Amino acid sequence: VPTARWEHGSDLPLSVDVGPADLPWTARPHSLWGSGLDAMRALARWGTDRHGWRSLLVPTYYCQDILPTLADDIDLGVYERGPLDRRPASVRAAQGEVVVAAALFGGPTGVRGGPATVIEDHSHDPSSPRAHRSRAAYAVASLRKALPLPDGGVLWSPQGLPVPDGIGPTEAHGRAVLLRLQAMTLKHAYLQGADVPKDAFRRLYAEGEGALREGPISGISDYAKERLSILPTTRWRRARARNLRSFREALGPRRDVRVLDVPFAAVLVLDRPEIRGRIRRLLVEASIYPAILWPLDAPAVAGIPPEHLDLSRRILVLHADQRYTPHDMSRVGRAVSAALDAA
Numbered sequence: 022v023p024t025a026r027w028e029h030g031s032d033l034p035l036s037v038d039v040g041p042a043d044l045p046w047t048a049r050p051h052s053l054w055g056s057g058l059d060a061m062r063a064l065a066r067w068g069t070d071r072h073g074w075r076s077l078l079v080p081t082y083y084c085q086d087i088l089p090t091l092a093d094d095i096d097l098g099v100y101e102r103g104p105l106d107r108r109p110a111s112v113r114a115a116q117g118e119v120v121v122a123a124a125l126f127g128g129p130t131g132v133r134g135g136p137a138t139v140i141e142d143h144s145h146d147p148s149s150p151r152a153h154r155s156r157a158a159y160a161v162a163s164l165r166k167a168l169p170l171p172d173g174g175v176l177w178s179p180q181g182l183p184v185p186d187g188i189g190p191t192e193a194h195g196r197a198v199l200l201r202l203q204a205m206t207l208k209h210a211y212l213q214g215a216d217v218p219k220d221a222f223r224r225l226y227a228e229g230e231g232a233l234r235e236g237p238i239s240g241i242s243d244y245a246k247e248r249l250s251i252l253p254t255t256r257w258r259r260a261r262a263r264n265l266r267s268f269r270e271a272l273g274p275r276r277d278v279r280v281l282d283v284p285f286a287a288v289l290v291l292d293r294p295e296i297r298g299r300i301r302r303l304l305v306e307a308s309i310y311p312a313i314l315w316p317l318d319a320p321a322v323a324g325i326p327p328e329h330l331d332l333s334r335r336i337l338v339l340h341a342d343q344r345y346t347p348h349d350m351s352r353v354g355r356a357v358s359a360a361l362d363a364a
């Protein structure tokens with residue numbers, strides 16, 4: 022009988038858990054795409070043709086990976102906004118400039134756009150009350166950050182405006198999805214204790230990720246489209262909130278780390294980059310694999326303030342999603358506490 026393996030973090034394995042999905046776009050004009058980036062590219066092209074959009078203004082603290090490709094479709098600029106800001110940014114957009122307002126880690130978008138057209142990015146908590154309540158002209162989300170899907174992105178109009186029609190999946194996209202589904206399936210088996218070399222699924226995840234980024238804009242896979250509508254999103258959001266409480270309780274009050282009050286994950290802000298490095302190494306030794314969102318050392322756009330670069334070197338993101346029980350998250354909280362004591 023296989024024994025279950027304990028590890029924490031990194032890529033989401035396959036899930037076959039089902040339930041009713043509560044998604045903010047279903048009753049609104051929307052279309053599904055191959056990835057969050059594909060959704061943004063499709064919207065940018067459409068907005069350029071249809072509404073004369075000239076550029077997108079993105080927050081200075083944002084995912085850099087997607088920007089070089091997005092810049093092929095539309096000019097990019099930045100406005101100053103990061104996850105520690107308390108007051109909303111007032112973004113002055115000129116004619117033709119469209120503001121991308123990101124709900125960073127599922128927190129507030131923190132943008133007062135005035136009369137500008139706003140595209141909200143809900144990738145970190147696509148089924149959140151915040152996404153449901155949105156009154157933005159447009160919204161986008163990647164469907165594979167918070168949800169166990171191999172691919173997928175969505176764009177919708179909270180205001181009920183017309184949006185670009187979706188397209189079918191491309192052949193290149195189909196190959197990428199196959200790689201990612203294989204990776205997710207093998208990781209699931211590995212976590213069950215099956216005899217699968219870790220390298221096998223890690224290589225497939227990496228290849229799949231690379232393949233998703235290649236090729237033209239694609240529609241979503243048939244698999245992700247069907248799977249999306251039967252994900253128990255409400256139950257999973259509740260599980261995440263419980264997990265985050267359990268993590269905080271186990272960590273206890275500390276002066277040497279700040280835990281952001283956001284629903285996506287346990288987002289830690291450490292005092293210094295060296296401490297982040299040491300904590301990360303100690304956690305990896307304990308089979309806990311945190312993420313760094315986002316590295317800003319080689320930004321794709323100019324104008325990143327030094328405080329955001331510094332923050333990007335002190336931040337550590339610990340997953341807290343439906344994969345885990347409060348018991349798992351206590352273990353992670355104790356491991357972080359021990360790592361801080363040792364760092």
Ligand SMILES: Cc1ncc(COP(=O)(O)O)c(C=O)c1O
Nearest residue numbers: 056057058059084087142144163
């Ligand atoms: C906030 C945010 N928006 C959009 C994207 C793009 O989504 P995808 O990776 O599905 O293309 C990402 C990640 O890459 C992201 O972190």
